[in-house]
Amino acid sequence: xxxxxxxxxxxxxxxxxxxxxxQVGDLENLSASALYTGNLPKxxxxxxxxxxxxxxxxxxxxxxxxxxxxxxxxxMTLEGGLNIKKIGHNSLTLNTDYGLLRDLYNFHxxxxxxxxxxxxxKPTILIDKKSW
Amino acid sequence: MMPCQKQAPKxxxxxxxxxxxxxxxxxxxxEQTKLQSIPEKHWKTFCQRTDLNxxxxxxxxxxxxxxxxxxxxxxxxxxEYFGHGLFCEQSLIxxxxxxxxxxxxxxxxxxxxxxxxxxxxxxxxxEQNKTFQELKExxxxxxxxxxxxxxWTEYLxxxxxxxxxxxxxxxxxxxxxxxxAVDSVINFSESYGDLATFYASGLARRTTPERVxxxxxxxxxxxxxxxxxxxxxxxxxxxxxxxxxxxxxxxxQPTKNSWLDLAVFREENFxxxxxxxxxxxxxxxxxxxxxTGNKNYLQQKRIQLQEQPITKEAIKYNLNLSEExxxxxxxxxxxxxxxxxxxxxxxxxxxxxxxxKQGLRLFTKEDLISYSQSERFIELxxxxxx
Numbered sequence: 001x002x003x004x005x006x007x008x009x010x011x012x013x014x015x016x017x018x019x020x021x022x023q024v025g026d027l028e029n030l031s032a033s034a035l036y037t038g039n040l041p042k043x044x045x046x047x048x049x050x051x052x053x054x055x056x057x058x059x060x061x062x063x064x065x066x067x068x069x070x071x072x073x074x075x076m077t078l079e080g081g082l083n084i085k086k087i088g089h090n091s092l093t094l095n096t097d098y099g100l101l102r103d104l105y106n107f108h109x110x111x112x113x114x115x116x117x118x119x120x121x122k123p124t125i126l127i128d129k130k131s132w
Numbered sequence: 133m134m135p136c137q138k139q140a141p142k143x144x145x146x147x148x149x150x151x152x153x154x155x156x157x158x159x160x161x162x163e164q165t166k167l168q169s170i171p172e173k174h175w176k177t178f179c180q181r182t183d184l185n186x187x188x189x190x191x192x193x194x195x196x197x198x199x200x201x202x203x204x205x206x207x208x209x210x211x212e213y214f215g216h217g218l219f220c221e222q223s224l225i226x227x228x229x230x231x232x233x234x235x236x237x238x239x240x241x242x243x244x245x246x247x248x249x250x251x252x253x254x255x256x257x258x259e260q261n262k263t264f265q266e267l268k269e270x271x272x273x274x275x276x277x278x279x280x281x282x283x284w285t286e287y288l289x290x291x292x293x294x295x296x297x298x299x300x301x302x303x304x305x306x307x308x309x310x311x312x313a314v315d316s317v318i319n320f321s322e323s324y325g326d327l328a329t330f331y332a333s334g335l336a337r338r339t340t341p342e343r344v345x346x347x348x349x350x351x352x353x354x355x356x357x358x359x360x361x362x363x364x365x366x367x368x369x370x371x372x373x374x375x376x377x378x379x380x381x382x383x384x385q386p387t388k389n390s391w392l393d394l395a396v397f398r399e400e401n402f403x404x405x406x407x408x409x410x411x412x413x414x415x416x417x418x419x420x421x422x423x424t425g426n427k428n429y430l431q432q433k434r435i436q437l438q439e440q441p442i443t444k445e446a447i448k449y450n451l452n453l454s455e456e457x458x459x460x461x462x463x464x465x466x467x468x469x470x471x472x473x474x475x476x477x478x479x480x481x482x483x484x485x486x487x488x489k490q491g492l493r494l495f496t497k498e499d500l501i502s503y504s505q506s507e508r509f510i511e512l513x514x515x516x517x518x
Contacts, residue, residue, distance in 0.1 A: 020181065021248045027240050029182040030254060031193040031233060032264060033271045 143169065143204050150214055150289055157327060158222075159338035165217030166198040167209070175202045183251055192216035192282075194226075195233035207302055210289040215282025223334040224372055225274050232267040239263055276313065281333045284317045288326060325350025331391040336371035341423045344375065348384075348423070351392075356383040361399055362430055364420030377423070378416035406433055407440065408449045411484050411497065418495040437495060447488045454481035 022030070076084045147167075154161040170178050178200075179186035190201040190208030197220060199212035220226035236258070243257055258264040283303065290299040306314065321329040327347045331337055344365055348357045357363070360381035367376025377394045380402040387394045397405065397413065405413040417433050461474025480500055487494045487503055494500050 019250075021250060022244075022254070023248055024241055024244050026182075027237055027244065028196050029193065030240075030251075031195045032236055032258060032267055033229065033233060034184055034191050034193055 142206075143209065146206055146209055146293065147213075149292070150210070153289075153292060154214070154218070158330065158335070159340065159343070160222060160336070162213060162217045162221060164197050164221055165213055166196070167213050168198055168200045169204060170200060170202060172203045192220075193233075194220055194230045195237045197221070197230060206293065206295060207286050207290065207298060210286045211282045214289060215285035216278060218285070219278060219281050219333075219335070222336040225277060225334055228270065229267075229274070229278075232263060232270060236261065236263045236267060277333065280313055280317050283314050284321065284329065284333075287314075287318055288321070328392075331375070332389075334391075337373075337375055337391065338371060339365060339369050339375055341365065341421060344377070345424050347375075348377075351387075352384055356381075357424060359383045360425055361402075362425035363423040364416045364430075365423055366416045366420045367393070378420055380425070406436060408446045409437070409442070409484065409488060409493070410450065410453070411480055411495075411500065414495040415497055419498075437493065442488050442491060442493070447485050450481045450485035450488065454478045454485060457481060 074084055074087060151161040176186045178184075179188075179191075184191050188202075189205050190199065190212040192199050192212045192215075194216075197217065199209070199217050201208040201212055216226075220230050239261055240254070240257065244253075286299055286302075287296075290296050303311075303314065317329065320332065324332075325347065327343065328351055331347075345357065345363075348363065360379055360383055362378075362380040363384075364378045365376070366378050367373065374389075374391050374393045377392070379394060379396045380399055381396055382399055384394065384396045386396045395412070402413060406417065414437055417430065417437060422430060455478070457474050457478035461471045461478060464470040464474065480497065483500045483503060484494065487500065492503065494503050
């Protein structure tokens with residue numbers, strides 16, 4: 001009986017999907033989330049939450065502290081690669097180094113500032129100056 | 133000819149070898165997953181009848197935990213049976229998928245028990261079914277995990293059976309994003325080993341000293357592990373908890389992620405903390421399971437803790453640590469995990485200091501908890517809390 005059923009199942013000629021009639025026993029094979037080898041959707045390992053072992057900076061697990069904000073110092077590199085070039089009484093000069101070309105930013109407490117582009121090939125020549 | 137083929141010897145060999153490989157590596161192998169092989173000439177009809185994608189060479193059905201493969205395709209066997217099958221048995225995500233499918237199956241049986249139905253009827257029923265909606269969302273969220281794991285399983289086993297060329301050919305069609313995702317996991321396994329890749333994928337962790345040692349050797353290198361003075365297994369050792377390890381080592385780096393938590397103390401620092409009865413060190417010494425290192429040294433430290441004098445310095449040291457942890461904890465927002473953890477450590481150090489002051493040597497966290505409970509009992513008896 002089982003063999004007959006299996007034979008009828010596998011040997012059936014292709015028919016239109018909407019014309020197939022099922023019985024309750026067929027539900028076992030009608031999985032709602034069948035996983036296929038082919039027809040992969042787009043996915044990324046990031047989405048899978050893959051984690052690499054990351055060494056921690058401190059020896060003890062219990063000694064991690066919230067991020068501290070340091071006092072600005074000359075030579076310090078900020079987020080985005082800006083370097084603190086000069087700290088004045090009332091101003092801060094930041095410097096982006098592109099190799100032979102640099103951007104200098106000046107900031108003042110009153111909100112004003114300027115940007116200068118300087119090329120090292122031609123020292124001290126001001127190419128552009130924007131004030132705001 | 134019978135429509136449903138018996139498993140050919142080759143498949144049997146693949147199954148036997150792979151089962152032994154998994155048992156040895158993990159301490160488990162697929163147990164509940166069923167395997168069905170369908171001859172190539174019947175594949176399309178089977179897929180049509182069961183509303184499955186006939187372009188695929190294999191299918192896994194979570195509701196009855198069955199891997200169905202076309203003919204005797206070894207890569208499909210690896211993907212469906214050892215990939216999806218094992219994932220659905222031995223990972224929390226896989227188990228949830230199976231549970232949701234089984235629940236939906238019961239709802240569907242209830243609905244269609246006395247009548248015939250078409251796929252349209254079934255689809256209509258599912259659309260208004262809450263379990264189906266939950267299942268749809270859950271599957272969408274985790275599809276990457278299922279597929280990456282199954283493809284990586286193919287990669288892993290294809291190496292064991294010299295089928296790497298077939299694997300490369302099969303996945304030659306992968307789109308750039310998918311290729312990168314698969315490559316990143318393959319690179320991970322090449323860098324950190326098979327066991328680490330299984331654990332990072334969320335599979336159950338049945339820890340034994342031998343297995344943990346192998347894992348550490350793969351992740352940190354044999355030399356770093358062998359040069360370490362002491363590595364101990366601590367923590368709950370539950371299959372879905374992280375693996376808690378303690379090391380006295382000048383060669384390992386501390387690591388913490390969802391499946392591995394390795395605390396490392398440099399040798400000199402470890403000696404100092406042992407002398408001062410610090411719980412972070414005394415607990416693993418007394419309760420940890422030996423993984424590797426110098427067993428005699430561990431024994432010496434156990435004896436030292438039992439016999440060394442309790443000094444005022446040790447009591448003060450633990451009191452100071454308690455205060456320090458409390459201050460650090462208070463730097464974090466209320467209700468944050470960091471604050472809760474910090475305060476809990478602060479309390480542990482305080483209990484340890486008080487116990488030491490009474491001349492008690494309480495080495496493990498469990499000892500300290502029962503000590504504090506008995507303290508509370510004394511307080512209540514003495515009528516201090518009214």
